[in-house]
Amino acid sequence: MPAESFELPFEGKLSSDNRWVIMADLIPWTEFESEYSAGFSAEIGAPAKSFRMALGALIIKEKLGISDRETVEQIKENPYLQYFIGMSSYSNKTPFDASMLVHFRERISAELVNNVNQEMVKKMLELASSIDTEKKTEDARELANAALSTEKAAEQGNTLRNRGKLILDATCVPSDISYPTDLNLLNQARKQTERIIDLLYEQIKGILEKKPRTYREIARKDYLEVAKKRRVSQKERRKAIKKQLQYIKRNLSYIDQLIVAGASLKSLTNRQYKMLLVVAEVYRQQLWLYENKKQSIDDRIVSLSQPHIRPIVRGKAGKAVEFGAKLSASYFDGYAFLDHIRWDNFNESGDLKTQIESFKNYTGYYPESVHVDKIYRKRENRSWCKERGIRISGVPLGRPPKNVSKEKKKQALQDERIRNCIEGKFGQAKRRFSLSRVMAKLPHTTLTVIAITFLVMNLSTHLSRFFCAFLCLFWKNRHFLAIDITKHYDFASYRQQKLIFNLA
Structure with a gap:
């Protein structure tokens, strides 16, 4: 639906150069509507919200950096946001409850968001090819034809050479948990077992004469005696x-006795039953660490409410260990893509081949160079890239030569500058x-939030380029005035800048 046909309660029309109207035209809503609606039943339940409304609300939340409730209020007040989520006319009523955003995150998978992101970037590159500006680079012109697949190129008999620069890197996305310590984790696990004992005892209160004694007050006192100390010895x-x-x-052991006496675990909710299983596993892990005097164990649980989170040892300054999902991403021509994400720690160098092949399937050709850090530059990856004519950044393996030419030093410095682009994207x-602390609690909703962040970043990149192109066209029409002014005024002066923009 074009922006001009959006009905407003007052005279006027939506502006076509508004950022939400521009972003709505870039996202392929209809192409993924059938994939999203395949999980719903036409006969059971209330009618589901459209894919555009579901994904659009999540994009608005991430773009504005607001809560679920504030997102609904902003949509209620802003006609541009209502157009963005697919409404045909303005309404002063909320289109859905704030709790629906939780269901939107559950229904939209991270894989679906990644597919939308890829198709959206293809559309952006096609639009970039239609804008003829003087500052268009050679790489942008080549990547603008990314819609041609490898099969089409083979039918035309073209031999595509390596083009473009691909940047790869990995990072950790911290989740919203408190810093875990063994003592604090055990104290929380103890309190959970006490709650479960209370619930099970209520079922057989008349059968047992006395309630099992848990010594909870003494246990809490023992915990606080050490937790409140500033310095604690080993x-x-x-x-x-x-x-x-x-x-x-x-x-x-009391829980087992209560079950034998007639209590049933069926009375527990799913969350309480899951918590009981998590507590039992935490006890097993912590007992093994205590008896063996170790500091690490496989699949270590660091949060009772989010047991899927694992400690990721990164060795960064100030943060030796991070707690959250680890991801590897690729970057080219200003756009970032989420390629691989896991809760367990993994070696990102194993993703290099897959990421390069994905780049080839997406663009139709291999990259001219791959810019990575030291962990990717192992012998296997170097030989694989050499067979395909791909130059991998960094110094070669082996003993460094005594005399290094200026060209090689300049090339290494330029490679490192190019690789900084993906570090800037992570920043x-x-x-x-929101990737500094992901607030989602469930594992699949957390992955969806991370994928949407990459989609929103690419939207922001295109918007910034769109307005830069607009400014270039604006100054190009006034080129004669800009030349005359720059001959007589220094742009470093605030007064002269003000005079120039007033004349323009």
Whole structure:
């Protein structure tokens, strides 16, 4: 639906150069509507919201950096946002409840968002080819024809050479959890077992004469005695951990006794039953760490409410360990793509071949060069890239030569500058958007939030380029005036800048 046909309660029309109207035209809503609606039934339940409304609301939330409730209020007040989510006319009523955003994140998978992101970037590159500006680079002209697939190129008999620069890197996306310590984790696990004992005892209150004694007040006192100290010795910490392990062991045995006496776990909610399983696993892991005097264990749980989160050892300055999902991403021509994401730690160098092949399937040709950090530059990846005529950045393996030419030094410096682009994208995702701390709690909704952030970043990139192109065309029409003014005025002066823009 064009912006001009959007009905307003007052005279007037939506502006076609508004950012939300521009972004709405870029996203391929209709192409993925059938894939989104395939999971719904036409006979059971209330009519589902459209894909444009669901994804559009999530994009608005991420773009503006607001909460779910504020997102609904902004949509209610702004006709441009209502047009963006697919409404045909303005309404002063909320289109859906704030709780629906939770269901939107559950229904839209990260894979679907990535597919939308790829198709959207293709459309952006096609639009970029239609804008003829003097500052268009050679790489932008080549990547603008990315819609041609490898099969079409083969039918035409063209031999495509390597083109473009591909940048690869990995990062960790922290989740919203408190910094985990063994003692604090055991204290939380102990309190959960106490709640479950209370619930199970209520079922057989008349059968048992006395309620199992959990010593919860003494256990809390033992925990606070160590937790409140500014400095705790290793001996004191181990002693406190041992006490909490003993309390949890007693509580778990009480739960077994209550079940034998007639209590049923069916009375527990799904969340409470899952918590019981998590507590049992935490007890097993912490007991093994205590008895073996170790600091790490496979699949270590660091959060009771989010047991899927794992510690990711990154070795960064100030943050040796991060807690969240690890992802590897690719970057070319200003656009970023989410390629691989997992909750467990992995070696990102194993993704290089897959990412390069994905680039070839997307553009129709291999990149001219791949810019990566040291962990990617292993012998296997170097030989694989050499067979395909791809230059991998960085110094060659082996002993460094004594005399390095100026050209090689200049090339290495230029490669590192190019690789900084993806670091800037990670910084943008964590400082401007929500990847510095993901607030979603479920594993699949967290992945969806991360994927939407990459989509919104690409939208922001295109918007900035669109307005830059607009400014270039604006100054091109007034080129004669700009030349005359720059001959007589220095742009470093505020007064002269003001005079120039007033004359323009």
